[in-house]
Amino acid sequence: MERAQLYTLLFCFAVQNTTGYQLITTDANRIKDLEKIALDLQTQVKQLMRQQRAQNIKMERMEALTKYCEKMCKRVETEENDLVVNENLTNKLMPDFSKSDVLNSTQNVHQRRKRIALNSRIDMQQKPLVNAIVDEVAFYAYMSENLQDPGHGQALVFQTAVTNVGNQYNHHNGVFTAPDQGVYVFTWTIVVTANGYIYTQIFVNSDVLGAMYTSAYGVDNARTTTAIVVKHLDTMDVVSIRVNMHGALSGSIMSNEYYKSSFSGWKIF
Known part of the structure; x- marks a missing residue:
């Protein structure tokens, strides 16, 4: 029973x-x-x-x-x-x-x-x-502090906008909005802590435009990488940097008086 x-x-x-x-x-x-x-x-x-x-x-x-x-x-x-x-x-x-x-x-x-x-x-x-047509468009912004343990798919926000000609970069959400169609250049720099590694991507709307791997695996100090892309944008296209949804991820993103993790862009013509 x-x-x-x-x-x-x-x-x-x-x-x-x-x-x-x-x-x-x-x-x-x-x-x-x-x-x-x-x-x-x-x-x-x-x-x-x-x-x-x-x-x-x-x-x-x-x-x-x-x-x-x-x-x-x-x-x-x-x-x-x-x-x-x-x-x-x-x-x-x-x-x-x-x-x-x-x-x-x-x-x-x-x-x-x-x-x-x-x-x-x-x-x-x-x-x-x-x-x-807005011809003068350029911005440069960096993270105001270290980003501890970012997550997969997280949007990266670069809070301190040093240059923002045209006011098309939003330092609250890290998104750039194209005011007019044309050819634009974008570049981003990521610094990771010792033994850390991270995959990041640049998006135009919901499409991946470029990707980058930053690794300090096996070393005792920080490592920096920079990527650059060129793209023709239409009016109101949005550009942002995010952590890869599926890539390997460990450590934190650094941005302080010694290192600057940053995001930049400008219109060519």
Whole structure:
């Protein structure tokens, strides 16, 4: 009888464990589905923001062109008014002025108008109508203190922004946002403690762009590595540095008065 009771208890325990495992697996699958939905929504939002940004740039250019045309029209109108005033003064002060002289004066005025129009076209070709595209973008930031025992998949934040031209780097979350499309350069430096090692990656949105391995395994002092990437970005693309989700990981990231773990980037064109 005791053996039968024991078998019954073991059977019940096995059933409970199986049910609990199934519940955990179901919850994990639900979490993955929600993460996928969130990522899809984030991608859609970024696309809408890019379209809005492009539309705003077009509107700014049209407004600038309209203002420029209005300015040139006023300039031509002023020249014509000056011509009328000069002709009236000439008729009053010199009524016997020869026709040939009047014709020459008129031709000079027309030539002057042509020169003004030519110079205006040259100005439009040489100078941008509006500085809608942000060309000056650059940042350099480093961790303000050591990062103890970072975890797999952890986003790395470089809190101290020494340079942030364009204000596109967020020192609160470590993310850079591209203000406009173009070719950008990014570089990051990681320092690990003695006997430590870590894999890091650079992401553009949710895609891995580059990776780096920093190792001080078997040595008694810190080690430093730096990686660099070049990428064409679209408007509102985001760039960040994270710890590899699956790579070997041990020790801490150093950043102090002797070492600086840092993140930098700038736009080429």
